[in-house]
Amino acid sequence: MTTPNLVKMKVNGQEVMLPEGKNLLQALMEDIKTEIPHFCYHPGIGPEGSCRLCLVEVTGQPKMATSCTMTVKEGLDIQTQSEVAKDARKHVLEFFLLNHPLDCPFCDKGGECPLQNYTIDAHQTESRFDFAKEQKDKHKIIGDHIILDKERCVLCNRCVRFGSDFIGKEELTIRNRGSHNEIDVPDNQPLTSGFTGNYADFCPVGALTTLEYRFKARPWEMRTVDTVCGGCSVGCNMQAWRKEKTGEVLRLTPRVNHDVNQWWLCDKGRFSIHDLPAEGDRLIEPVDKRVATDVFEKLFETIKSAKAPAFVLDQSATNEEIYITKKLANYSNATVYAPFSSRLLAFRSLLPSTSLTFGQSFDQAQSIAVLGEKLESDHPVLSLRLRRAFHQSQKSIFSYHEGENEFSDIQSVFQKISAKDYFEKKPNVDSSTLFLLSYKWVETTPHETLVSWVKSLPESSQVVLLVNGSNEVGMMDQATNMAPMDEMYQAIKNQKHDVVVLLGDMPQELALLDLSHVSTLVQTVYMASAAHPQALILLPRAFFTEKTGTFTNTFGLVQRLRRAQRVFDRKYETFEWMKAMLENFGHHEEDVTNVLGILSQEVKSYPKTLQAIVESTVTYDHYERTQWR
Amino acid sequence: MAIKTAPRPNLRWTDYLYLPSILKGLKITFSYFAKTLLRKNLYTMEFPEQKWMFPKRYRGYPMLVQGDNGVENCVACKLCEVVCPPSAITIRIGHYNNPEVKERIPAEFIIDMGRCIVCGMCEEACPCEAIVMSNAHVMSSGSRSGLIFKKTLLLDDYHQIPTMRD
The missing domain is CATH 3.30.70.3270 (Alpha-Beta Plaits)
Known part of the structure; x- marks a missing residue:
């Protein structure tokens, strides 16, 4: 990545060095921390210059200029806090407030609303508007998650531009004229894209809010916890908002990370927390169908006396859980099965190591080729990045898979093609291409074909493997002494294991198999009713917002999960009971105490295996929490 | 600062008895007692049954x-x-x-x-x-x-x- 060229310019009479070519508003906000009000500009969506709120005085220009539509250049002399500039912004703000309803007490945005903040900052406490305010539709449900309040809208156009630039369809439009100007869904078509939650994030007022969070709490009642989504392998950075009084997580919002999710989240990940069973239905204590008490003692005895126990991890296991499971398996002569594919593991070793982050390699590539999957359904957030890259930096987009074309709205190359045909034909792409290769194609293609394909690629091209599970890469990194799932099905068919401990989802293939020879089946479940009929011991299961640990995402980034809520007692957490069991087995070595230490300590306290992973990957929470939302 | 000594009052032997002062105080007490007994000028009220009147701007619960x-x-x-x-x-x-x-x-x-x-x-x-x-x-x-x-x-x-x- 090229380092930006710093140039000298004047802000409020002071000389500052700012990166040339950068958006002036963003440079002022980020580099010299000057607060400038703005509505239509959003760092992700870009400038429009329609709200006129970011006006600054430019020496040598007779009129005020919008800072969001200017770029940093040598010798520019601007005044942001002069009387003229402040006065101009104050009067622009007054026009915004003409028809804005006084909804703040019961508006979901109240307390975190830019308009509210700017109004207070400008001391705009009285209205000079003597006429009746414009009346508009106040509660129109326009999708599964979003409710629209037309009166509150300030017509910043962010949602319209997000639709056209990122989703490929203007899901919301502005219609009518003058003071009747309002935002609405065309033809009353509800929002269907998988990214509707973002509207509520970047809407600067309470016009677009989510139904899930509606009237749940006020911002000052909540604390944010920085965590990572466990929905897919991208591992979007997010903030979990926990209500302090009740301890429940009410919403998930994105956290900016330019190498992962930028400013966005998909609805699947964002609203996943609302799909969980209600707290009353959750299993919060371990249940043994034979004895009433001392479940873990019984479990310890069972594992200790078992001939061939098996631990089955699922995709949501953190790196720390994998580590400790392997340790425990070591003592109890158990086999650990994890949902990673040996084909993917073999393919991953083919890829050359790179020092670039995903964001950097994406920016460097001239064209992007998606191989083998519809991004929108498997790794949704990446499809936003691709469409934006086309609109903003004119990258060419190629996609090859057997589904429908998701980029039909932009100029892109699409071919309905199977993996076999693709690797035979090897369609021509630019020399500097970033390939986003789906796990689906890797798993169905012979290894030799893939080897020859990787060799045939030009040197400047890069391949990013998109895996399925949220911590599948972490499993591949720790794959020694673990067996993939296919071997487990075979072992179950051969009646190898007498004790099976399922740490997470029950794989569908396993549910179909005959488990009558398994004497003890242990399962972690959200609800007791969801357990397998043969499960003897049920343990409570934690959702990703209830876990502490790390996930390694599909780009190899080790990211930290922080516990946002606690539904059941700490000693029932997988990591904790395993640690207790290890101590029962007589394991008192330092590495396990260090594994416990990771909860509070930094990367250096990791056990050696994990430390190596962390050091070999690029970053660890190095993005500051920013105020962009 | 100079210390100023306050002069002690010159008390007579009747004053040292304290009895005239006590009687003077009791005279007031008994006069009020008599007034209450005769239902003239009440100074207390039967609280839970009777309630005090507050000004409208009084700040209560x-x-x-x-x-x-x-x-x-x-x-x-x-x-x-x-x-x-x-x-x-x-x-x-x-x-x-x-x-x-x-x-x-x-x-x-x-x-x-x-x-x-x-x-x-x-x-x-x-x-x-x-x-x-x-x-x-x-x-x-x-x-x-x-x-x-x-x-x-x-x-x-x-x-x-x-x-x-x-």
Whole structure:
């Protein structure tokens, strides 16, 4: 990545060095921390210059200029806090407030609303508007998650531009004229894209809010916890908002990370927390169908006396859980099965190591080729990045898979093609291409074909493997002494294991198999009713917002999960009971105490295996929490 | 600073007896006793049955206000909850069944009168004039839970006492 060229310019009479070519508003906000009000500009969506709120005085220009539509250049002399500039912004703000309803007490945005903040900052406490305010539709449900309040809208156009630039369809439009100007869904078509939650994030007022969070709490009642989504392998950075009084997580919002999710989240990940069973239905204590008490003692005895126990991890296991499971398996002569594919593991070793982050390699590539999957359904957030890259930096987009074309709205190359045909034909792409290769194609293609394909690629091209599970890469990194799932099905068919401990989802293939020879089946479940009929011991299961640990995402980034809520007692957490069991087995070595230490300590306290992973990957929470939302 | 010694009064032997002073005091006491006995100029009252009249602007315990449409004015904005110094107020937000009339009401509005310090900050914070200080000044209950007032009780004018101007 090229380092930006710093140039000298004047802000409020002071000389500052700012990166040339950068958006002036963003440079002022980020580099010299000057607060400038703005509505239509959003760092992700870009400038429009329609709200006129970011006006600054430019020496040598007779009129005020919008800072969001200017770029940093040598010798520019601007005044942001002069009387003229402040006065101009104050009067622009007054026009915004003409028809804005006084909804703040019961508006979901109240307390975190830019308009509210700017109004207070400008001391705009009285209205000079003597006429009746414009009346508009106040509660129109326009999708599964979003409710629209037309009166509150300030017509910043962010949602319209997000639709056209990122989703490929203007899901919301502005219609009518003058003071009747309002935002609405065309033809009353509800929002269907998988990214509707973002509207509520970047809407600067309470016009677009989510139904899930509606009237749940006020911002000052909540604390944010920085965590990572466990929905897919991208591992979007997010903030979990926990209500302090009740301890429940009410919403998930994105956290900016330019190498992962930028400013966005998909609805699947964002609203996943609302799909969980209600707290009353959750299993919060371990249940043994034979004895009433001392479940873990019984479990310890069972594992200790078992001939061939098996631990089955699922995709949501953190790196720390994998580590400790392997340790425990070591003592109890158990086999650990994890949902990673040996084909993917073999393919991953083919890829050359790179020092670039995903964001950097994406920016460097001239064209992007998606191989083998519809991004929108498997790794949704990446499809936003691709469409934006086309609109903003004119990258060419190629996609090859057997589904429908998701980029039909932009100029892109699409071919309905199977993996076999693709690797035979090897369609021509630019020399500097970033390939986003789906796990689906890797798993169905012979290894030799893939080897020859990787060799045939030009040197400047890069391949990013998109895996399925949220911590599948972490499993591949720790794959020694673990067996993939296919071997487990075979072992179950051969009646190898007498004790099976399922740490997470029950794989569908396993549910179909005959488990009558398994004497003890242990399962972690959200609800007791969801357990397998043969499960003897049920343990409570934690959702990703209830876990502490790390996930390694599909780009190899080790990211930290922080516990946002606690539904059941700490000693029932997988990591904790395993640690207790290890101590029962007589394991008192330092590495396990260090594994416990990771909860509070930094990367250096990791056990050696994990430390190596962390050091070999690029970053660890190095993005500051920013105020962009 | 110079020390100034106050001169001691010259007391006679009758003064050292203290008896004339005691009798002088008792004369006042017994005169009031006689007046009360004859029901002239009462200085105490039969408290729970009789109540003191307060001026209208007297600041007593808080109460909720019912609007003209029959719904409480409160929109559950939670500003009083956050501003309340002893955290006596608890609000749970709820949806009103007719959004055309009102979208949001408090599903639960609880004031723990045992904690309330009658400071009036809730009234000051309220953007909807939904919580006001009544002139109720007597709070007594046999149990702590009896001092936890729910919404229906707070809306009721149970503790409205006739004021001087009424």
